[in-house]
Amino acid sequence: MIYFDKVTKRYGDTTALEEVTLSVAPKEFVSIVGHSGAGKTTLLKLLLAEERPSDGVVFFESVDVNELPSSALHHYRRKIGMVFQDFRLIPNKTAYENIAFAMEAAGRTDSEIASDVPYILELVNLADKASRFPDQLSGGEKQRIAIGRAIINQPDIIIADEPTGNLDPINTYEVVEILKKINELGTTIIITTHNKGVVDAVGKRVITIDRGKLVRDDTEGKFVL
Amino acid sequence: MKWTTIKRVLIAGAKNFVRGDAVSVATVLIMTVTLTLIGSMIFLSALLSFTLNTITNKIDVSVYFVTTASEADILAVKNQIESLPQVESVTYTSAADALTAFRARHANDELTLQALDELGGNPLDASLSVHAKDPSEYGSIVNFLEASPALSAGGTSIIDRINYAQNKSAIDRLTLATQAMRNIGFAIVILFAIASILIAFATIRLAIYTAKDEIAVMRLVGASNAYIQGPFVVTGIIAGIIAAALVLLILWPATWYVETKTIGWFGGFNVASYYSSNFVLIFLILMGSGIALGAIASVLAIHRYLKA
Numbered sequence: 001m002i003y004f005d006k007v008t009k010r011y012g013d014t015t016a017l018e019e020v021t022l023s024v025a026p027k028e029f030v031s032i033v034g035h036s037g038a039g040k041t042t043l044l045k046l047l048l049a050e051e052r053p054s055d056g057v058v059f060f061e062s063v064d065v066n067e068l069p070s071s072a073l074h075h076y077r078r079k080i081g082m083v084f085q086d087f088r089l090i091p092n093k094t095a096y097e098n099i100a101f102a103m104e105a106a107g108r109t110d111s112e113i114a115s116d117v118p119y120i121l122e123l124v125n126l127a128d129k130a131s132r133f134p135d136q137l138s139g140g141e142k143q144r145i146a147i148g149r150a151i152i153n154q155p156d157i158i159i160a161d162e163p164t165g166n167l168d169p170i171n172t173y174e175v176v177e178i179l180k181k182i183n184e185l186g187t188t189i190i191i192t193t194h195n196k197g198v199v200d201a202v203g204k205r206v207i208t209i210d211r212g213k214l215v216r217d218d219t220e221g222k223f224v225l
Numbered sequence: 226m227k228w229t230t231i232k233r234v235l236i237a238g239a240k241n242f243v244r245g246d247a248v249s250v251a252t253v254l255i256m257t258v259t260l261t262l263i264g265s266m267i268f269l270s271a272l273l274s275f276t277l278n279t280i281t282n283k284i285d286v287s288v289y290f291v292t293t294a295s296e297a298d299i300l301a302v303k304n305q306i307e308s309l310p311q312v313e314s315v316t317y318t319s320a321a322d323a324l325t326a327f328r329a330r331h332a333n334d335e336l337t338l339q340a341l342d343e344l345g346g347n348p349l350d351a352s353l354s355v356h357a358k359d360p361s362e363y364g365s366i367v368n369f370l371e372a373s374p375a376l377s378a379g380g381t382s383i384i385d386r387i388n389y390a391q392n393k394s395a396i397d398r399l400t401l402a403t404q405a406m407r408n409i410g411f412a413i414v415i416l417f418a419i420a421s422i423l424i425a426f427a428t429i430r431l432a433i434y435t436a437k438d439e440i441a442v443m444r445l446v447g448a449s450n451a452y453i454q455g456p457f458v459v460t461g462i463i464a465g466i467i468a469a470a471l472v473l474l475i476l477w478p479a480t481w482y483v484e485t486k487t488i489g490w491f492g493g494f495n496v497a498s499y500y501s502s503n504f505v506l507i508f509l510i511l512m513g514s515g516i517a518l519g520a521i522a523s524v525l526a527i528h529r530y531l532k533a
């Protein structure tokens with residue numbers, strides 16, 4: 001499904017990723033671990049086509065992501081659900097509108113939005129806070145809305161960049177459980193994390209990146225830094 | 226773009242405006258200032274045109290005829306002059322009318338009237354007062370009068386004199402002055418218009434800068450550039466429409482106040498009646514400027530955040 005072929009990314013004289021080769025199969029749950037600045041977020045940005053590799057190729061479902069024209073990027077990104085550490089909800093939209101926005105952007109009809117958004121709000125246990133704005137929600141609630149937004153269009157893959165980085169242990173546990181449930185339903189998930197507890201709770205494949213290099217790929221879910 | 230998308234963009238733009246609070250208020254206020262400046266430019270241009278027209282209308286060339294010239298010959302000359310493309314109007318004053326006007330002008334000057342009576346008869350000439358469309362055309366009109374053989378009856382010129390030579394330097398100075406005023410006025414209008422547009426652009430850019438993270442998120446959830454841009458453009462247009470409406474409202478009492486405080490200052494130019502008689506034009510200019518400013522500034526400001 002995803003294949004990084006000897007991908008290198010440089011920012012000026014700094015090498016953020018160096019000849020990284022990895023593949024992710026459909027329905028996998030992959031945790032990418034590494035210290036701050038190891039290159040985890042760069043790897044995700046390359047997958048999202050937010051950045052272009054300096055060398056190498058990134059394939060998504062046999063499409064070379066680097067070859068996508070700018071006009072096709074928004075179609076490509078609709079296949080990916082993104083969850084961020086800082087939630088990145090749209091501040092002047094309610095919880096309902098934040099989730100609905102992803103559907104509107106994908107050109108879904110009003111009736112689809114009216115039926116799917118309440119269902120997703122139920123799924124992330126926030127049906128009663130549909131009309132709240134992000135600054136009226138706790139960190140855990142914001143992250144659950146962000147997950148709702150990420151899954152609303154039934155993407156092929158969800159990419160979560162440090163999704164529990166700003167959460168307390170209880171909310172971390174809830175978010176991990178939601179992600180596991182989504183994975184069980186057949187969606188591929190890639191998360192980056194520092195949190196050993198998260199990796200242990202997921203118990204699936206772990207890729208370790210250190211100073212831009214892939215140093216470990218462990219299918220048994222071992223967190224080694 | 227489908228109707229559903231258009232509807233969503235319009236609703237999102239309206240919601241952005243309402244939820245924008247202080248940013249929306251600030252944008253409307255700055256655009257109100259901008260449109261007030263543009264509105265002032267309309268009045269300034271009108272006042273300038275009025276003043277220049279008033280000055281230009283005071284310039285004329287008088288053609289005086291010999292006392293033996295018949296009225297029919299003079300009117301024939303009048304027709305010839307009127308047919309010239311550079312002539313705005315020609316006014317005929319008969320010798321009798323000139324005498325009546327002279328007597329009326331000197332009604333309180335007994336000595337002058339006495340001297341006139343002692344002369345006996347009418348010493349004044351019939352004349353044609355010629356107004357050119359442009360003061361710079363007087364030279365060519367006079368050349369025509371001096372060269373045209375049709376102005377002679379029985380081989381003798383019926384024209385006694387033309388006061389162009391005496392007035393030439395004054396006419397030239399006035400022509401230069403009116404052209405300079407026109408150029409300076411035009412430059413001021415352009416300068417203010419550019420300044421006001423830049424102020425509006427800067428404000429809208431600032432408003433959109435505050436939403437740059439929001440725009441990045443929209444891109445990452447797969448929104449197309451047009452779908453991201455649309456609501457911001459609608460918000461900008463709403464701000465422009467409200468600002469234009471405010472300016473149009475403010476102009477009613479403002480022009481009335483200016484009118485009452487400046488009676489006689491502008492040589493008969495009535496600011497309030499100019500506004501009411503040209504309301505539709507001013508409405509269209511201000512509303513069009515508000516909408517265009519809001520839309521164009523939004524498109525330009527957001528463009529930099531939409532690069533993939």
